[in-house]
Each structure stands twice: as C-alpha cells, then as structure tokens.
Amino acid sequence: MSSQDISAFRARILHFTDVPDPATGRGVDYYEDGVLLVEHGRVKSIASVETMIEQGFDLAQCQYFPEHLLMPGFIDSHIHYAQTDVIASYGEQLLDWLNDYTFPTELQFADKGFAAQAADQFLKLLLENGTTSAMVYTTVFAQSTEAFFKAAAKRNLRMIAGKVMMDRNAPETLLDTPETSERDCRALIEGWHHTKRLHYALTPRFAPTSSPVQLKITGQLYRDYPGLYMQTHLSENPQEIAWVKSLYPDATDYLDVYDRFGLLGQRSIFGHGLHLSDREVARLAQTQSGIAFCPTSNLFLGSGLLDVQRLEDAGVRLSIATDVGGGTSFSLLRTLAEAYKVLQLQGQNLHPLKGLYMATLGNARALQLDAYVGNFAPGKEADFILLDLAPTLLQQNRQQKTTDLNETLFALMMLGDEQNIARTYVMGKLAFRRSSRAQGDLQWME
Template structure:
C-alpha cells in the first residue's frame, strides 16, 4: 500500500455503533488516542494508536491532533436554505413569522444568480458548523433547487433537498400550481435524485399551503419514484393546527391530512410534531415516519416543548434539527444544548452520549443514510469533523476539570458552538478549516 493511497488522522476519536446505553457503554466506541485511516474517501480502519503501531503501522504518517476530537460529521434533519438571511428576526410566532419574514425573503429566489450565491453561502455556513449532510427545503422556484444541488455537487456532499410545493395561502409571487409543481418536480427528480451523493425530497411546505390537488400530486410522485424522501411540517403551532382543521374538516387530525394522500413512510420526515395526538403517534410509528426535533425554533417561535419520551416510547424515530431560520443557530452543538433544556422542562433527560448519537448515527438512521455514513465503520464515506474541546478560555477551563468522556461531551454541547469546529472533511477531503485570529476562514472545493 503506497503512503499516498491512505490518509491517517490521529486524535481522540468518538463514534457510535448503535444507540448508546449510557449505563453500560454499549454502542459507544471511543479512543483517547486513536487512528482513523481513510482510503479513496472512505473509512479503511479505526483503532487505537497502540494497536495500529502493534500491527506495524508507522504513526509518523498521521496528522496528529492530540487535543482534538474527531467525530462523524453532524447531520441536520430539517433546515431551510432560503431563510439564512432572516435568522434572528424579531417578535413573531409561526404564521406571522412566515408572512412577515419568510415569504418576502423567499421571493428573492426567483433570481437564479441570487439563489446560487445564497446556496453557496448556506453550504459554507453548514460546513463551518461541522454539518456535512442535511435534509433541506429550498424555495418554490425550481431554479433555487437546481442551484442548491449544483453547489452541493461541487462540494461532493451527501444532501437531500427539494423544491417547495405551495399553491395557495401565500403571496402570489410564491405560488405554483398542482400541474406546474408536478412538472418541475419530475424534471428535478430526473436530473438529481441519486445523482452522485444527492437525493430528492418532495416538499409540500405544509398542509395549509397546498390544495388537495397538489397533495394528491405529491402522493403520486412519491409512488412513482422509489427512494424519494418526503418532508413537510406537522403540528408545530396550535393556531396552525386549528387552521388545518378548518381547511380539511374531513380529516381526523393533522397527520391524517398527509396520510390520506399517501405521504407517510420511512423516508417521510415531519418537522416539529409538538402537539401530536395519540392516534397520530401510533400512525407515525406504524408507518415508520419520523419527527424532526427543532428545539431552538420551538423556543424562539414560542411553539411549545417536544415530549421526546412520549414519541420514542411509542417507537417514533426522532431526529435532531436546527430549523434555520426559525431556529436560531446552524450549530448542532447549540441545538443539542437547547434540546437538553427543553427536556429538562419536562423532567426528562438528554444524556450527552445520546445527544451526540442523535446528531450523527441516529440522524443517519432516521434519514435512511446509515448505509453510507453516520459512523466510522469500514467502507463508509469519510465525512467527519475535527473539534476543539477548549475553543474558548471558559471551555478550556471547564474541560480541564472534567473527569470522563460523559463530562467532556456535556461541557462541549452546553458551551460549544461553531467555534469548536476546527476542520471539516468530506469524503476524506478537507473542505473547511477554521482560521486563527489573524487569518481569514477558508472553504475549499
């Protein structure tokens, strides 16, 4: 094996082989001094430095970062790329926030050049936050989806995205029709679904902005193309739920609106799901449909507190998501910190091992991507992040007093943010490096 064929990274290394059991440590693999070997963009091997040396591997070949932690890249299960510029917009709950901030911002994406620049900016921010894959909403304009996929392809990212479908109850400039959305989605699916590392998600924004005719089209497309994803919103806000009931009086509940059109399934991800009823929970579990937990958005928009234990005890797959721009940070670290607080308010606990599992292998499983990524199993794609545990003086001080891995991870997720991301790798290639204070940040592709 020539040296040039393999890249070697030596650092603290953490990944998950299964959902972790914090009591026994099952499902957790951690090396205080580990070596990760990457060959042609895929994981070749992972072991302790001592074991690698014992097998005759020359540790001098490694890029050695003894104070840093390598983990699989973070995965975000619900995020809106056209909303990047309206993050942290003041003073509204969901429906007013859409009308006052989101819809005006999304009208700009009718311009293809604007959309392309916005997509590049969005992906750069994701990579700077250590997020290497995401389930992404674009806008109603097909060219914005085209622009997103083109930029994602340039970075060789594994991304899932789709054109928003919206034919009523929005500004006229943002409306498509059932017929145009079918035509445009088919063209985008044919161009991009399963092209390289890219996947397509059917994306009716939410039930109030799609007519029954458009939801029927969505169901037809879902049946016509194997392996598609479906993303939309569910039971985020009580006023939204009442509106849905008035628009679809024949449906037994909000989820039933989607169910009637064949939109549930193991690649269906419903954002929020805060106020779902018992029947809806049972149906989500029965169909393998997932909920994206968006804690910063739920707090910021005053939507409510997700009862994670209730969903998971019923067998519903729950993934972790930022929901930018209703969400207030691209950082999965900050998102985990807010998730911990949301659950504390309900006398529930988010163990740090569980939290980091959710942001990596757990989200990969929820998005049906775990055959490709999510941990460092040999043969998987080498998307990973290198983290500084002590990125600030306060964090360095706190980390110095931690006694074990659990405490280190809890301090990281509670105090951490994008500044902890030192480098981000896609298929073994460095695509982001955080600069020193005297340098500019660097993205490369």
C-alpha cells in the same frame, strides 16, 4: 496498497455503533488516542494507537491532532436554505413570522444569480458548523433547487433537498400550481435524484399551503420514483392546527391530511410534531415516519416543548434539527444544548452520548443514510470533523476540570458552537478549516 493511497488521522476518536447506553458503554466506540485510516474517500479502519503499532503501522504517516476530538460529521434533518437571512427576526409566532419575514425573503430566490450565491453561502455555513449532510427545503422556484443541487454536487456533499410545493395561502408571486409543481418536480427528480451523493425530497411546505390536488400529485410522485424522500411540517403551532382543521374538515386530524394522500413512510420526515394526539403518535410509529425535533425554533417561535419521551416510548423515529431560519443557530452543538433544556423543563434528560449519537448515527438512521454516513464503519464515506474542545477561555477553564469522557462531552454539548469546529472533511478531503482561534480566520476549500 501504498501509503500514498491512504490518509491517516490521529486524535481522540468518538463514534457510535448503536444507540448508546451510558451505563454499560454499549454502542460507544471511543479511543483516547486513535487512528482513522481513509482510503479513496472511505473509511478503511479505526483502531487505537497501540493496535496500529502492533500491526506495524508507521505513525509518522498520521496527521496528528493531540488536542482534538475526531467525530463523524454532523447531520441536520430539517433546515431551510432560503431562510438564512431571516434568522433572528424579532417578535412573531409561526404564521405571522412566515408572512412578515419568510415569504418576502423567499421571493428573492426567483433570481437565479441570487439563488446560486445563497446556496454557496448556506453550504459554507453548514461546513463551518461541522454539518456534512442535511435535509433541506429550498423554495417554490425550481431554479433555487437547481442552484442548491449544483452547489452541493460541486462540494461532493451528501444532501437531501427538494423544491417547495405551495399553490395557495401565500403571496401570489410565491405560488406554483399543481401542474407546474408536478412538472418541475419530475424534472428535478430525474436530473438530480441519486446523482453523485444527492437525493430528492418531495416538499409540500405544509398542509395549509397545498391544495388537495397538489397533495394528491405529491403522493403519486412518491409512488412513481423509488427511494424518494418526503418532508413537510406537522403540528408546530395551535393556530396552524386549527387552520388545517378548517381547510380539511373531513380529516381526522392534522396527520390524517398527509396520510390520506400516501405521504407517510420510512422516508417521510415531519418537522416539529409538538401537539400530536395519541392516534397521530401511534400512526407515525406504525408507518415508521419520522419527527424532526427543532428545539431552538420551537423556543424562539414560542411553539411548545416536544415530549421526546412520549415519542420514543411509542417507537416514533426521532431526529435532531436546527430548522434555520426559525431556528437560531446552524450549530448542532447549540441545538443539542437547547434540546437538553427542553427536556429538563419536562423532567426528562438528554445524556451527552445520546445527544451526539442523535447528531451523527441517529440522524443518519432516521434519514435512511446510515448505509453511507453516520459512523466510522469500514467502507462508509469519510465525512468527519475535528473538534477543538477548548476554543474559548470559558471552555478552557471548564474542560480543565472535567474528570471523565461524559463530563468532557457534556461541557462540549452545553458550551459548544461553531467555534469548536476546527476542521471539516468531506469524503476524506479538507472542506473547511478554522486556521486559528483568531476571530474570522476561516477557510473553505473548493
């Protein structure tokens, strides 16, 4: 194999092989000076510089980033591409926020041109923040989902997305019907699911906006197409839970609404899960269904604090998510900082190794994507980021005083944001570059 067939990157390198144990270092693979080899868009190998020299590798082949940390690309398990424009909208909790901000904004996605432009902008924002894969809600309009998939395919991104299904309790111009929803979903699934690096997720917005007939159709679609995902919202807000009880009085609880229609399983991701009964927690674990932890959204909308320890002790699969636009940042670093604070308020803790694991391999596992992405195991797709550990004066000052890797990573997790993302690579190719620390000096590659 000639050197022209391989790209080599030299930097500090961190990735995870399993859930990290900070005490023993198990699950953590770190190179103070390492080399990542990428061949045809996939990981060929990683090793220390010393090992590469011993093997006769010519270090002159490397792109060298001595001041940077190289990691797998971040993965976001719950985000709304149509809500970019409502981020940081003032003063409401969940249900009023939907009616006052989200629904009016999503109406604009009836326009194909608007949807295409918004999809391109959304993906640029993900790449600027070092996010290379995500589980994405589009809108009720099928063309908005089509626009998203086209934009993601153009950039060769591994993405999961689906058309919002919503046939009641929303503005009439935003509603589909069970019949049109099924038709549109089948067309989108057959056109995009497993095309290039794309996957389809059935996406009933949440139980109040889907009739029993629509949820029954969703369950049938879930059974009809192997490998589909399912995403929706669960127990985010006490008023929402009371509303669900009034709409589905025969259901045991909120989760049971979805369970009755066959919507639980390994590829089912429920956003939030803040106010769950013991029965619901046990059922989530039993069915291997996942909860997406959305700390910035939960704090911003006043929804509550997720009891992470309770879910983990029960064996519920947990992932970390920005939930833009209820969430207040596209940055998973900022999201992890808020997650740390949410846990602190409950007498719990988030170690930086655990946080960065969640944003990479942990989320890949939660989304059943770990066969493709999440770490640098040989053969995996080479989606990765270069992190500038000190892009601001404050971070420079703090990082100069760190004494070990854990301190370095904790300062990154607590103070970091999109400014720390120097470069983002997709399948080994440069997709985003922050050319310098000068504000606004950004470049996306087509």
